Amino acid sequence: MLNEVIVRRFVTVICLMSTLLAGVVQAQLVVEITEGIKRRPIAIVPFGWEENSGNVPLDIADVISADLTRSGRFAPIAEDDMLQKPTSGTDVDFDDWSILGVEAVVVGSVTQTGDNAYSVQFQLFDVFGRDQLVGYRMPASRGTMRRVAHRAADMIYEKLTGIKGVFDTKVAYVTADAGPDGQTYSLTVSDQDGENEHKVMESKDPIMSPAWSPDSRRLAYVSFEGNRSSIFIQTLRSGNRIKVSSKPGINGAPAFSPDGRQLVVTLGGVDGNLDIYTLDINTRQSRRVTTHRAIDTEGSWSPDGRHIYFTSDRSGGPQIYRVSASGGTPERVTFEGSYNARPRLSPDGTRLAMVHLDRGNYRIAVMDVERKDLLVLSAGSQDESPSFAPNSDTLIYATRPGRNGVLESVTADGLIRQRLASVQGDVREPVWSPFQRF
Amino acid sequence: MPTYKLIVVSLFFVLLAGCASQDIPDPDPTDASVGSEDGAETDGMDGSGLGEGEEIDYDPSQGELASIIFFDFDSSELRPEDADTVARHAMQLANDTQLSVRLEGHADERGSREYNIGLGERRAQTIRRMLLIQGASAGQISTVSFGEERPAAMGSNEDAWSQNRRVEFKYTN
Numbered sequence: 001m002l003n004e005v006i007v008r009r010f011v012t013v014i015c016l017m018s019t020l021l022a023g024v025v026q027a028q029l030v031v032e033i034t035e036g037i038k039r040r041p042i043a044i045v046p047f048g049w050e051e052n053s054g055n056v057p058l059d060i061a062d063v064i065s066a067d068l069t070r071s072g073r074f075a076p077i078a079e080d081d082m083l084q085k086p087t088s089g090t091d092v093d094f095d096d097w098s099i100l101g102v103e104a105v106v107v108g109s110v111t112q113t114g115d116n117a118y119s120v121q122f123q124l125f126d127v128f129g130r131d132q133l134v135g136y137r138m139p140a141s142r143g144t145m146r147r148v149a150h151r152a153a154d155m156i157y158e159k160l161t162g163i164k165g166v167f168d169t170k171v172a173y174v175t176a177d178a179g180p181d182g183q184t185y186s187l188t189v190s191d192q193d194g195e196n197e198h199k200v201m202e203s204k205d206p207i208m209s210p211a212w213s214p215d216s217r218r219l220a221y222v223s224f225e226g227n228r229s230s231i232f233i234q235t236l237r238s239g240n241r242i243k244v245s246s247k248p249g250i251n252g253a254p255a256f257s258p259d260g261r262q263l264v265v266t267l268g269g270v271d272g273n274l275d276i277y278t279l280d281i282n283t284r285q286s287r288r289v290t291t292h293r294a295i296d297t298e299g300s301w302s303p304d305g306r307h308i309y310f311t312s313d314r315s316g317g318p319q320i321y322r323v324s325a326s327g328g329t330p331e332r333v334t335f336e337g338s339y340n341a342r343p344r345l346s347p348d349g350t351r352l353a354m355v356h357l358d359r360g361n362y363r364i365a366v367m368d369v370e371r372k373d374l375l376v377l378s379a380g381s382q383d384e385s386p387s388f389a390p391n392s393d394t395l396i397y398a399t400r401p402g403r404n405g406v407l408e409s410v411t412a413d414g415l416i417r418q419r420l421a422s423v424q425g426d427v428r429e430p431v432w433s434p435f436q437r438f
Numbered sequence: 439m440p441t442y443k444l445i446v447v448s449l450f451f452v453l454l455a456g457c458a459s460q461d462i463p464d465p466d467p468t469d470a471s472v473g474s475e476d477g478a479e480t481d482g483m484d485g486s487g488l489g490e491g492e493e494i495d496y497d498p499s500q501g502e503l504a505s506i507i508f509f510d511f512d513s514s515e516l517r518p519e520d521a522d523t524v525a526r527h528a529m530q531l532a533n534d535t536q537l538s539v540r541l542e543g544h545a546d547e548r549g550s551r552e553y554n555i556g557l558g559e560r561r562a563q564t565i566r567r568m569l570l571i572q573g574a575s576a577g578q579i580s581t582v583s584f585g586e587e588r589p590a591a592m593g594s595n596e597d598a599w600s601q602n603r604r605v606e607f608k609y610t611n
Contacts, residue, residue, distance in 0.1 A: 206584060206588065208551060208552070208555075208585075208587065209551070209552060224582075224584065224587070227542075227582060228582055229583075248580075249559075250555060250556075250559055250583060252552050253552040253555075266556075268556075270576075270581075271563065272560065272562065272563035272566075274555075274556045274559065295553065295556035295557070295560070297553055297555070297556050298552045298553060311550065311552075313553075318549070318550070339549060341549060341553050342550040342551075342552070355549065357549075362549055381594070382548070382594065384550060384551065385550075385551070400547075400594065403592065428551075429551070
């Protein structure tokens with residue numbers, strides 16, 4: 001009996017270590033926290049595991065804990081401090097948790113139901129109210145277990161903060177590696193916590209401006225293969241891609257329309273007059289949107305599909321303009337500062353993120369669309385490429401503190417800012433995926 | 439001045455005048471007594487005088503043709519000192535219709551990437567227009583802008599930035 005317990009503990013420790021090791025070896029994005037607010041104490045109790053055969057496929061409590069920690073809003077207590085470790089709601093003793101000062105407890109378990117079939121359940125309790133806030137059961141396979149853990153974290157997060165969780169999302173980014181044979185550029189997709197990295201495209205020539213399709217199945221990007229710029233759309237599952245724009249001169253800055261059927265792009269032509277165009281992905285027909293001799297580029301759609309925002313230096317230096325998606329006279333949108341570029345509206349349409357020159361430093365700023373007030377969010381000197389998470393609450397962007405570019409995230413109120421330190425390479429142009437629908 | 443001092447000064451000048459007008463004969467080189475008696479040696483100097491000089495012209499067309507042109511911050515204007523270089527490239531293209539050139543425009547790293555593609559393209563277009571005006575034909579010239587994606591120099595300082603704001607001439611046949 002005692003031997004069984006010891007063996008089981010030993011196996012659990014080995015599993016935990018392998019998970020952690022795998023995390024360190026695989027993940028290129030390693031999270032460090034640089035700023036924060038007062039975190040809420042919470043307990044994620046290790047999930048029960050009904051052992052039929054082999055080890056638990058994943059330490060789900062660990063994934064949930066890491067997600068909530070990374071949000072910057074929670075401080076999960078250490079397992080060693082727990083007075084009890086229930087795996088089911090009926091076993092929860094609220095007095096034990098009150099003593100520890102945690103406001104919420106998560107308990108759960110994993111049951112094997114078939115060869116590669118599992119059932120994951122969890123319950124979230126309010127310690128003060130002694131009440132269940134949410135309880136859920138989800139099916140899983142070994143391959144989907146990690147996503148199931150992220151989904152659980154999403155539900156817990158939303159219940160406790162009122163903000164939709166983005167733990168089950170992805171990021172794409174470009175990396176430049178200086179190798180012995182010269183520079184290599186790659187386009188990589190990973191989970192938002194840095195796990196499951198996949199290099200989806202690699203080239204000797206620069207790659208720029210990745211953009212997610214609304215259904216998160218495709219990425220558009222600019223490639224300089226052949227010493228000229230072209231726009232590709234690549235389907236992530238298959239790796240197949242189509243070249244959608246390779247006109248003479250510049251082809252750049254692609255972004256999908258909300259219905260996924262069009263791209264807004266920048267075309268320069270032989271005379272190099274950069275202008276905004278929309279491109280029908282199926283028919284490849286393009287329609288010109290701006291005709292000014294200034295540099296007009298970096299177009300992006302408003303979430304309601306009615307406007308296109310873009311950068312233009314028609315008034316002397318780069319500022320942000322918007323124009324009706326069906327064409328018309330652009331109106332200027334930014335008036336603070338001498339340099340505002342790379343507009344991206346939040347998915348809820350309330351905020352406009354941009355690169356803003358702040359007393360000599362290129363920083364990320366957001367402007368409230370209604371009130372028009374500007375808030376500088378970042379603190380570097382070379383900050384660029386802001387991208388909203390699909391819950392409109394957090395942004396990811398690139399910065400260059402030293403020789404290599406790194407990624408950082410910041411909440412839209414500027415209160416929580418973190419560095420996602422890259423282990424190797426020079427990382428740039430991060431884009432956050434939409435909510436995964438499949 | 440007292441009289442006797444005047445006489446001394448006058449005498450001094452008379453003696454000086456006398457020295458000047460006296461013809462001092464060259465020492466006879468065969469006079470052994472001059473050379474060897476006190477152990478000193480002499481060495482005659484080469485007697486050739488200066489040769490005749492000539493004027494040289496400055497001809498910029500004889501120097502190596504620069505294949506990179508640099509630009510000021512936030513500018514796509516050609517520096518005056520680079521006009522000759524562009525002219526020579528134009529002549530090269532005008533004289534050989536088989537020759538084609540790809541003008542690669544670049545910008546320094548500051549600011550937004552796709553906007554920097556625009557800045558690099560503006561610089562390439564400045565050069566392109568000048569080449570066309572000066573005899574090259576449109577079919578010989580293509581442009582591409584790499585923006586900040588292909589820096590020539592790494593670093594976040596003006597030294598590196600100034601090396602990156604450039605257009606490069608890449609000839610192809």
